[in-house]
Amino acid sequence: MRTPKSVKSLEEFGRVRLSKSFFMRDFLHSEIANFYGKPNIPENPDLAIEVGKHLCVDLLEPLNATFGSVAVRSAYRSPAVNAFGNEKKLGCATNESNYAGHIWDHLDANGHKGATACMVVPWFADRYEKGADWRSLAYWIHNHLPYSALEFFPKLCAFNISWHEKPRRRIRSFIKPTSSLVDGEPVNPAVAHFYTDFPDFQHG
Numbered sequence: 129m130r131t132p133k134s135v136k137s138l139e140e141f142g143r144v145r146l147s148k149s150f151f152m153r154d155f156l157h158s159e160i161a162n163f164y165g166k167p168n169i170p171e172n173p174d175l176a177i178e179v180g181k182h183l184c185v186d187l188l189e190p191l192n193a194t195f196g197s198v199a200v201r202s203a204y205r206s207p208a209v210n211a212f213g214n215e216k217k218l219g220c221a222t223n224e225s226n227y228a229g230h231i232w233d234h235l236d237a238n239g240h241k242g243a244t245a246c247m248v249v250p251w252f253a254d255r256y257e258k259g260a261d262w263r264s265l266a267y268w269i270h271n272h273l274p275y276s277a278l279e280f281f282p283k284l285c286a287f288n289i290s291w292h293e294k295p296r297r298r299i300r301s302f303i304k305p306t307s308s309l310v311d312g313e314p315v316n317p318a319v320a321h322f323y324t325d326f327p328d329f330q331h332g
Contacts, residue, residue: 129173138169144177147184148332149192155180155203155245160213160220168209172233176204179232179243183291187273188247189332195251201286203245205230229290242276242292248284251327256285263309264322266299271315272329 132138142153161168170176192198205213205220210231213220220226227234228242235241252265262280269275269289276292280301299310 129177131171131173132169141169141173146177146180147189149189150184152177152180154200157200158202158205158209160218161206161209164212166206166209166212168204168206170204170206170233175235175241176233176243179228179241179291180204183243183245183289185332187275187289187291188245190273190330191247191249191269191332193330193332194327195249197250199248199250201246201248201284203230204232204243207231207234228292238294240293242290244277244288244290246281246286246288248286253284261322262301262303263319264326266301266309267316267319268323268326270297270299270310270313271317271320 129141130137132141142151142156144152146152156168158168160166188198205226207223210220210226211223212218214222220230223231224237228236228240229244232243249265252260256262262285265285265287266278266280269278274291274295275289276295276297277288277290278299279288280303281287282303285303297310297312297314298308300306300308
């Protein structure tokens with residue numbers, strides 16, 4: 129597929145279905161792009177679609193099926209949008225560190241594919257607001273999903289979740305006290321007590 133160059137072709141791109149519940153259009157919204165009038169359109173749509181399908185099928189569909197509807201906070205960023213966000217200190221890392229991350233349509237420095245989305249699980253956000261430990265969701269994901277990296281944030285307990293063809297299995301949090309929770313460890317049944325009252329896992 130060519131990079132969309134018209135409203136019609138962008139509409140068609142947005143209609144690409146990545147999984148049972150998600151379409152490409154769900155991942156193209158960007159406050160930076162909207163506010164500053166910068167198109168947030170992949171340079172390599174085929175690669176964006178390929179990694180987006182992995183992200184959705186392997187990670188987001190099970191979240192959606194287990195906890196109810198999940199919300200996309202931020203996902204795909206074009207190289208131009210991400211570079212602008214980094215330059216203006218708008219919460220974007222460098223392009224090089226975001227390739228195969230928020231920039232879905234570029235390989236990382238090692239030639240690997242990946243994709244990242246920032247998500248909110250409303251079911252858990254309500255519990256978090258009442259004092260639930262963010263680690264309960266982190267450990268649930270660690271023990272149930274083939275993620276590559278997780279990063280948790282204070283507002284709504286939103287988190288970056290990444291699919292990568294060479295998963296790192298790394299979890300860190302910006303919720304105080306900030307921590308690095310997991311770094312390469314396999315599934316750990318010993319932490320299951322954190323989420324004993326969670327819904328039963330659903331594949332989606």
